[in-house]
Amino acid sequence: MFYGADLRIDGGEFRQNPQGEGNLTTGRLDSRFSGPDIDPLAQRADYDPQASALGSAYVSAFNDYARKDLQLNAGHFDLATPFNQGIYEMHHLPMPQNLQSNVEFRFYESGHMVYAKDASLKQLHDNVADFIHRTSGGDGG
Numbered sequence: 313m314f315y316g317a318d319l320r321i322d323g324g325e326f327r328q329n330p331q332g333e334g335n336l337t338t339g340r341l342d343s344r345f346s347g348p349d350i351d352p353l354a355q356r357a358d359y360d361p362q363a364s365a366l367g368s369a370y371v372s373a374f375n376d377y378a379r380k381d382l383q384l385n386a387g388h389f390d391l392a393t394p395f396n397q398g399i400y401e402m403h404h405l406p407m408p409q410n411l412q413s414n415v416e417f418r419f420y421e422s423g424h425m426v427y428a429k430d431a432s433l434k435q436l437h438d439n440v441a442d443f444i445h446r447t448s449g450g451d452g453g
Contacts, residue, residue, distance in 0.1 A: 337361055385421055416443075 339345030339362035347361030402415060418439050422432040 339363075385419065 335349045336346040337349050337359065339347075340360040342362040345360075345362035345365055347359075347364055350358045399417070402417060403412070405412070405415065418435070420426045420429075420432040420435055422429050426436050427433040
């Protein structure tokens with residue numbers, strides 16, 4: 313199966329192909345895990361079946377910790393974009409201190425896609441409309 317490449321393949325290619333015609337992808341972090349190919353014609357594996365098998369346990373444990381122990385809300389459910397890092401960076405922008413008040417942010421009870429929850433989408437809409445109204449002289453455009 314790897315003979316055409318003179319047995320010179322990278323990890324992603326190996327994980328996509330070692331199980332022959334079974335259309336299975338092999339785990340990267342733990343090769344004992346395997347899962348269905350997302351794209352059987354792909355040259356490299358697109359995901360790690362081990363992460364798919366165990367990832368939900370880690371996400372659930374973190375969400376429980378964030379909600380109960382840290383008592384977080386407002387975008388903290390987003391594990392893809394570090395919430396507090398964004399706030400830190402906003403407060404440390406390389407700009408004169410007197411312009412910091414021109415930067416504002418809002419919090420939403422949501423994950424990465426604020427618009428995926430109707431209440432958060434409405435809140436986002438209202439906040440954007442208010443921002444446009446306040447910063448455009450009140451005439452709406």
